[in-house]
Amino acid sequence: MNISNPISTGMGRYIPSAFYIQSFCISTALVLFMLAVPPFAEAQEKSLYERLGGYDGISAVVDDFAAKLFTDEVVGPRFFGMSDDSREGFRQKNKNLVCRATGGPCKVISRPAAVTHGGLGIKASEFDVVANHLIDTLNKFNVPEKEHEELLAIIGTLRPDIVEVEGE
Numbered sequence: 001m002n003i004s005n006p007i008s009t010g011m012g013r014y015i016p017s018a019f020y021i022q023s024f025c026i027s028t029a030l031v032l033f034m035l036a037v038p039p040f041a042e043a044q045e046k047s048l049y050e051r052l053g054g055y056d057g058i059s060a061v062v063d064d065f066a067a068k069l070f071t072d073e074v075v076g077p078r079f080f081g082m083s084d085d086s087r088e089g090f091r092q093k094n095k096n097l098v099c100r101a102t103g104g105p106c107k108v109i110s111r112p113a114a115v116t117h118g119g120l121g122i123k124a125s126e127f128d129v130v131a132n133h134l135i136d137t138l139n140k141f142n143v144p145e146k147e148h149e150e151l152l153a154i155i156g157t158l159r160p161d162i163v164e165v166e167g168e
């Protein structure tokens, strides 16, 4: 008997063989499983680093953001007297910091925020100006709201190390 064919009853009707029934059940179970479980790549959310466009995306965001800081009438004076090379170093340090903090493969090359900002007497209002420039830049690059919030939450963790004058 050929088990891959239904069994003929000889009366024009076919009774599926045990093999057919078994195959049908396995195929149906497989299809249901594939529909129920999303592909592995989709199931795991991409890192914030990837969702921001990887290193190139972050680099473009930091360049735009730094240009806003250097020319801002409130916080710009904080950066007076920096050479082009120092400004480039500032941008690079921020790129590496954001890259690393969002799950990217970069090394942090800056010193701790408390060390580099300690003694500058940075006011809460100045921190807000800087944070708002970051929001403007993220909007300019059409970064979705979810990624805004995640990045700002990360930057927010540095606030206690940066702000020395609250309420001003």
Ligand code: HEM
Pocket (backbone or CB within 6 Å): 075, 078, 079, 082, 086, 090, 093, 094, 097, 109, 110, 111, 112, 116, 117, 120, 122, 126, 127, 128, 130, 131, 155, 158, 162
């Ligand atoms: C919002 C979060 C901030 C982040 C992530 C950040 C990040 C950085 C980084 C990575 C550096 C370079 C540190 C190093 O040289 O090792 C730096 C330096 C500096 N930051 Fe910030 N900063 C923030 C807020 C601020 C604010 C609010 C101000 C003042 C308005 C400020 C003013 C400065 C100044 C003046 C320097 C030193 C520049 C130099 O002479 O090299 N930062 N910051």
